[in-house]
Amino acid sequence: MDERALITSWVMGELSQAEAARAAALEAARPDLAQLAAGLRATAAALGRAARVRSGFEVSGEALERLYGLGPRQGAGARVARAVAGAAALVMARLRADSWSAGALTPAVRGEDGSRRVVYESGGAVIDVRIDPSLARLRAYECVGCVQGVGAQRVVWTELDSGAEHLCELEADGFFEVRVRPGRHRIDVHTPAGVISTPDLWHPPEQAP
Amino acid sequence: MPTQSLLERCRAGDQGAWRSLVDAYAGLVYAVARAHRLPADVCDDVAQNSFAALAANIHRVQSDLAVAAWLRTTATRESWRAGKKLRRSAGAGPEDQGAESAAEAELEEIEEHQRLRRAMERLDERCRRLLSALYFTSHGESYDGISARLGLPRGSIGPTRQRCLQRLCELFVGDDAG
Incomplete structure (x- = not known):
């Protein structure tokens, strides 16, 4: 067994008493082997902790999907970047309910045929959106939303695929309306404290990757 | 694929590259939030805010090592902020020193594990x-x-x-x- 292999076996606790004594003597006499032994001990200790620490790294598929929607984009994402650069706080809202993926046990959010209801929340703010096929235009959708629990100043609905931004007029009770095309969407609610932004929303849902 | 080119593709708006970046680092961000003993939904918020901040600042991040360090710092800051907010809403006082040291020790283990993962890859x-x-x-x-x-x-x-x-x-x- 060469010296490096001997040191490795020693650190792994695989040597007889006589071999271990030889390895200990080598470690004491040779700085290069002492360094190897120290590195191996640190590596083995990290590996020993790996199974326990690794569980903290687990991420659900649903959580990953939400993060996939936050990616930077040329043009369309620049506005949010500007909001951040301008020191306005940017907070991502969390998807609380989506009638498209809701099961039979959650009829309150399921909606009627052809319509979809999506609810986001962030702190005390709730962004509740209903999307229906447009009766006036083919391949368009009428969206009615309501922002509650926060002093919304304006709502910007962005069609991310084209970069088109709709500044939605806000009614006193927090309602807004907008007509959009199929694709990927993001809603930004501007408040005195900053911007609440939703993760990307694909509508119709079958367009999602 | 080297992360440098992944970062360049992310900057250019490549969604596939962004997904790879999320796959590589989401675990790290969640581990940092969990080390602060935050509830699951708050960990989701920390992750979302951290990656949104990365997307907005991606032009400033230069390398693989920098991405990990940048996200770890941002997620730690977001976790402190979220923990403080939670304690305030629950009417609790500041975090005790024991809990803070435990979180720090766990963060060191997380950092070590991240290095181990890189070496394994x-x-x-x-x-x-x-x-x-x-x-x-x-x-x-x-x-x-x-x-x-x-x-x-x-x-x-x-x-x-x-x-x-x-x-x-x-x-x-x-x-x-x-």
């Missing part, structure tokens, strides 16, 4: 699979089980493990030095 496939089977399962796997699953003769597992551990050590310690 740079191993050849045979070594990666063997060491994963030996160490990355909570129950540990028997030599017989590993032999059958990886198609390695049982007698070669010990020497292969030794060689792989030496190689992993070079990468792990080298990363620390770099």
